[in-house]
Amino acid sequence: MPWLRSSALLVNNCYSLLKEMARAMIGLPDYQLYVAHRQQQHPGQPILSEAEFIQERQEARYGKGGRNKIIRCC
């Protein structure tokens, strides 16, 4: 049934968009994109694991990496 497949695809797309948005709201970009970027643009160089990636982003958003960075409004 093609309509079932296309609507399943639509639901799936909406779900991943919402998931990506939820992560963006808390300052976490997509990990797979980061890996793909490292592999393509910096081959052979070290790539952070997912846990390290989250730590790095947390430090950048709230910690010293975020020097003078105001992450939210009043």
Added chain:
Amino acid sequence: MSRFVNSLLWAGVSVLGAFALATIALQQGERINALWMVVVTLAVFMIAYRFYSRFIATRVMELDGQRLTPAVRLNDGLDYVPTNRIVLFGHHFAAIAGAGPLVGPVLAAQMGYYPGMLWLLCGVVLAGAVQDSMILFLSMRRDGKSLGEMIKSELGAIPGMAALFGTFMIMVILLAVLALIVVKALEASPWGTFTVAATIPIALYMGVHLRYLRPGRIGEVSLLGFVLLMAAILWGGQIAQHPTLAPLFTFSGSQLAWMLIFYGGIASVLPVWLLLAPRDYLSTFLKIGTILALAIAIVLVAPEMKMPALTRFSDGSGPVWAGSLFPFLFITIACGAVSGFHSLIASGTTPKMVDNELNIRFIGYGAMLMESFVALMALATAACIEPGIYFAMNSPAAILGGSVESAVRTISEWGFVVTQEMIVQAAQDVGEQTILSRTGGAPTLAIGMAQIFSHLLGGKAMMGFWYHFAILFEAMFILTAVDAGTRAGRFMLQDLLGLLHAPLRDTASLPANLLATLICVSGWGFFLYQGVTDPFGGINTLWPLFGIANQMLAAVALILATAVLFKMKKERYAWVTALPMTWLLITTFSAAAQKLFHEQVRIGFLAHAAKFQAALDAGIILAPAKTKEQMQQIIFNDRIDAFLTLFFMLFVLVILYYGLRTCWLAKNAPQVTTRETEAILAQPLSAR
């Protein structure tokens, strides 16, 4: 043909909007449904987005879809990431939406909903959304530079320094006023205090879970945190009725203030993964979810607005905050109409994530319209509360007299219907001992939200749950802001202190860290404590100071934008930013001048100080002071407030001078003088 249909459609939207506006304006003492406000808002925003923001995007900014954005050019998968525009809209909106757009309109409701509504609509279309999108545009064209860096490179080093220092002082006031809102909501409320306190262990557990137990499972841990929060609200209701546990969570205002000050100091030196990050995740999702739920609930419930469109307090005699409609309405409602803080967000992470220049319009202008929509919902929610209850909650104890009888007498004298039973019943409904003088806006909004939500789900039995849910939702992101703000303030301060003594700049040095944290916390702690002990509720003093500072920052951002338009040789479009800039300068300077020199003691800081000084000289002790030392403390506080107001005025004047000078020089220069990053196009010009 399609063009004709299109025009017809937009004409229809305009007529509908005008009809709804007329319905609200021409009502003769009848109650108006809040849905009319929604209709006006949507019509105005659609027209503004379709026409004005397009004009700004195509003519003023001349956005170029072919020009590579920093996200594409500098892509590193971390800071610079080209992001889908809908996803980025979410990121940006979550960063700009906070307590401001919820509190300001609630306080402004004392004049009736009509003036606030008009200012929100005009302000966002002509000032707020223009500022946000312009700063986002400027920062994106400069590889995501911050507002301070842009002021330094476009206007000069001195205004750059002034901007850094001014921003820090605004931050201090912001943190104080936010903390004050939490204190006022939790004072003598064991239920609220317990649930808010419970967020700390919940967040600590989430932090450990995310770091060591199941790294990376953010969805899972957020869901778990949410379930625990709901359990804490239910449990809090039990605790509030427990004879031995309830007193353990019942605190006075000054106790809560000290607790918050200690909390802020400790939380801001803990590792970020332990407390700040997990709580930020939880509060962000809760905030967005609740805002969406409120919007849906208002449409479904379609409540009537009981507050008059215009109350007698538009003359400036209102109990919630003192001062006449002009200029004080325009600084009371800051966020939602125009907010200077947004210029810091729009020059923060968002410009590094824009995947195509053309999306500036949707993200910068669109997200601000959405924020204004939130503010209008808050205004409608406050207007749906029985006015008698609204004034009972928002008038300070010094005016109401401290007892239910005196409150009823005072409010009835103002001409609003209220009885002792109504006030007692309202407190009982939400499981609180009293609702009298719960100033600060958050409890009022919580009552309104509880009324609307319980209409849909749970009925009267659930009122207490919804009220404390709403309190928790606000307290949660305010505490996150206090924690993150103290941290950001500490880094700012270390940069400033580094100018005096270089080693203080080192963020890895513990003594330097602790010193900067201590200064920052005592800064906002001072204003918080002053606000908590103020007989007029503190909000009367601190909210105008915050509003003035926030709107002045917006004026500064617009000065920058105007100067850059001149430097781009686009001075014929400079009115787009110069017009709101002028309006903000007029309102903030007249408000600041009144806060300084007005002869009424509720408005003028110096008049208040003089009254206490005269009493002190005559050997009289005035309430709330009980000793001579306290009298002196009050006089000292007034002078600090006056000094701060003066400082803010000076800070803006310095930047205004350099801004105008830059405009003048740029106008006389033969060529473009601004410094954008060089344009790199996706396709070479010849192929376009």
